[in-house]
Amino acid sequence: MVKIAPSILAADSAKFGTEVALLEKAGADLIHFDVMDGHFVPNITFGPKILEDMKKYTNLMFDVHLMVNTPQRFVPWFAKAGADIITFHLEAVENCREIIALIHSFGCKAGISIKPDTDAAAIKPFCDTIDLILVMSVEPGFGGQKFIDTTPEKIRQIKQFTENRPVLIEVDGGINTETAKHCLKAGADILVAGTAVFAGGNYRENILALKGEKI
DSSP, X not given: OOEEEEBGGGSOGGGHHHHHHHHHHHTOSEEEEEEEXXXXXXXXXXXXXXXXXXXXXXXXXXXXXXXXXXXXXHHHHHHHHTOSEEEEEGGGOSOHHHHHHHHHHTTOEEEEEEOTTSOGGGGGGGTTTOSEEEEESSOTTXXXXXXXXXXXXXXXXXXXXXXXXXXXXXXXXXXXHHHHHHHHHHTOSEEEESHHHHGGGOHHHHHHHHTTOOO
């Protein structure tokens, strides 16, 4: 069964606590945090204090996506604040295994993300130690971008070399009811969605629609 991870970046930042509580009630499976440092990507978003405060409002797992240049600095902060999954970018580090080990040392699941232009095969050497692969279906940094059509093929490639390993495939960017179908057919396990979840305030209906279900 596919899991939906609403991106809190698309929520009303003045009501984060209320929003995560509503998302849990609506059937969300995880809460996704896009952490941006203004360097790896031009935008700046959340610090660990926001995550720590929001933890009081939900029992859902917190899925932290580090779009940062020095993830080794950020990992301890977000792990201690309550992250359950911490994902860093392959393109941002020289020693992936070092960061994976650091994340695991805090008891968190470790993920690696790749940008749209990064070959899927680049992540293959690390599949023996990671828990999640996050495929970016837009350029990281800003919401509201158009889904890149070659993403499902990249998901299929990753699915082939993770077939015998317990590695989840997550997709982030441009997810709606139509693109969700293509990602799920290709083998995605988790869909990150912002606008598609929050549009119109019908969280439960929107989440079910992304899963291909109806109320």
